[in-house]
Amino acid sequence: MADKCDLCLLGLIILSSLLTGTSGADHVFISSGEDVRLSCNKTLSDCKSKTTWNYNSFRHSAVVELIDRGIKKNDTERHERLSLESDCSLNIKNVTEEDYGLYTCRQYVNDRQPGPDVNVSLHVLHVSVSPSSSSSSSSSSSSSQTEISPGRSVTLSCQLYSYTGFSCDDRVSSEGFELLWVNQAGVYLKTDSRYQILSSSALGHCNITLTTTLLSEDNNREWICQLTHRNQLQTSVRYTVKYSDPQIQEKLKSV
Structure with a gap:
């Protein structure tokens, strides 16, 4: 051998069934220093006000909320590099090695989720x-x-x-x-x-x-x-x- x-x-595990707590995750590969767009795959009207983006990695003991119902959380360490697009995708500027992790897009209509979460695994x-x-x-x-x-x-x-x-x-x-x-x-x-x-x-x-x-x-x-x-x-x-x-x-x- x-x-x-x-x-x-x-030995990169890309099968969604092996990703902790996820199902059907998309995978995005990016080099540090580049900008990246993570798709939410949603077509709701006025989706920005209905969208939440969460983040999880080995560096954090709990899930970090980046955007809540379209409002960017200013207490996150990288809030200046984040933006929410009109199609509810999450943009990250000047990606660093600390940005790797699992990103989850969740949407609400009348405080209910019309569909399942969209999970995106970012590899840097x-x-x-x-x-x-x-x-x-x-x-x-x-x-x-x-x-x-x-x-x-x-x-x-x-x-x-x-x-x-x-x-x-x-x-x-x-x-x-x-x-x-x-x-x-x-x-x-x-x-x-x-x-x-x-x-x-x-x-x-x-x-x-x-x-x-x-x-x-x-x-x-x-x-x-x-x-x-x-x-x-x-x-x-x-x-x-x-x-x-x-x-x-x-x-x-x-x-």
Whole structure:
């Protein structure tokens, strides 16, 4: 049997029957830094005043009410990033890794629910770098940059946060999910000896790290963490290394 770390296969549980307390949940995969729209799948007239959105994750001991009958709760930690659309979908701006979890749309007519809850499970892909840089910045919604120098060892950690109640290893390859690092050409970096790639898992998230020693030619090089399902891309995060020191830039130009 192939080694789990070599395969980097996720045991992500996407069957709705395995999601804690849910039935018929939709699944949305997004990269941190992007905006996302969670559909309520409702066609009620004037639905905004009849809609409630709740949220649950491992970070909270109880369900958090985000929107109550169309009114946004201002005491939530991310209320400024939330908005309710005219079709009752929930918009989340600049998604972070802490936004993963189970979102529930519930509607009321005369204090009664005309139909069942709509559950949406949000899965967030996020990349962090070690050592960190105080000058790091996000260049786009799905791409990050870190200003460091050649000769240093760097580790990129790509984590998928999911509200499943299971670790990645619980169902290795059973759902056909895969988390991997590729280069700009889409070539799997595990085939290159200069990269060390390791996988790990814990309750609620999966992790794949890429470690390498930076070369002069790595300036502006892009590495991509991809989440695929049965070889179909779900979402990805692009990470670009940029050498900003003027002396380093001059040295690179002369090479």
